[in-house]
Amino acid sequence: MKTESYQVKLEVFQGPLDLLLFLIRKQKIDIHDIPIATITQEYLEYLEQKEKINLDREAEFLLMAALLIYIKSQMLLPREKALNEEEDPRQSLVHRLLHYQRIKAASSLLRKKEDEELLKWKRTFLPPLLSEEDLDLEEVSLFDLAEAFFAAMKKKRREDFQIIKRKEYSVEAKIKEILAILGKNSFLDFLDFFTQQESLEEAFVSFFSLLELIKARRVIAVQESLFQAIKVWLIKDSLAGQN
């Protein structure tokens, strides 16, 4: 009962049932009549082989080991009459294994279908058109905003190297400016807006202003999909508070 010929890492198993099923199939054991002692021993040997697995997963695997040992102990209890099938302590486990086995088999059939379908290209793959139904915009994270901002600034600095004018910018004034633009247009294109700024200093002030507005939930920065333009929209409720 050595497992050396099957050096399979524990990580490849989806869970304890998966490992148990693997051992059963490997030994060509009848799933309805599992020799619990043998399978428990094999199972524990696998657990010992484990390299690093995270604790949550380890707990799941240990729980199954405990169940196997419990079932074995139940079977060892002396009884007056032979057990009928319904009282077999293995019954619930067998039931679970059978269910799981079917799911595994189904997923192998679905995998074949996936393989076939991936060879066909459909319009669903193409970038989406704008339609109201499909508008599931995702709010952009601060990290994305900062990244887009710095990329734009880097490009800008390469393009025009100009002497910094002595001009004061305030966050307050910028906030007003941004809100004014949003009052006129429905949205503001994030990149366009920053590339239009006169100096690096002004761009930074604008960026901070925008962050303030996002923090106060007066505007929202969204992206239709990855790599597409980030757009800033006014949050409608805040319209009332304004003015």
Added chain:
Amino acid sequence: MNNRLKTLIEALIFISQKPLALEKIKDILEEFPPKDIEKAVEELLQSYSSNERGIQIIKSAGGYIFSTKPEDDRWIRRLLRIERKNKLSPAALEALSAVAYHQPITLSEISALRDTDSSHTIKTLLQKKLIKIVGRKKSPGRPLIYRTSDKFLTYFGLNSLKELPTQEEISKILEEGEDIIE
């Protein structure tokens, strides 16, 4: 007239990003008699079934959609500069089968079937829109209930859930003892 209807329907299917259901076509072409529309769709499908075309119309998730043919995949990927398409992970596929065959189903039921915590996997499937939330179960904790989505059907080339591999097919590969462990 019929030809006009045929090309019109062809245009609608072409522009649609999701499989376009016959009912939807009828809705949009409200000026035309439904009988004529059905006939035109039939004819359109027929004209696409020949080998003279590089694209085909397939029935998917209860609607019609254009698709390229499998044998052209290699060159399409070359054009799009796509090495290969990502497949679902074994965990995702397994959880998806659990949902597909036991829906409507809750997270704890999925985890119990797979005997492993599936919360992360379910999150991924939701993000990929292969499953959807359809409500909450009236049981302690009011857990969310999941079902497979239309995108699931399209992804696996199924027209409806009835086209899922049958219990007989599943039993067959289990009997054959085919290696189902990935």
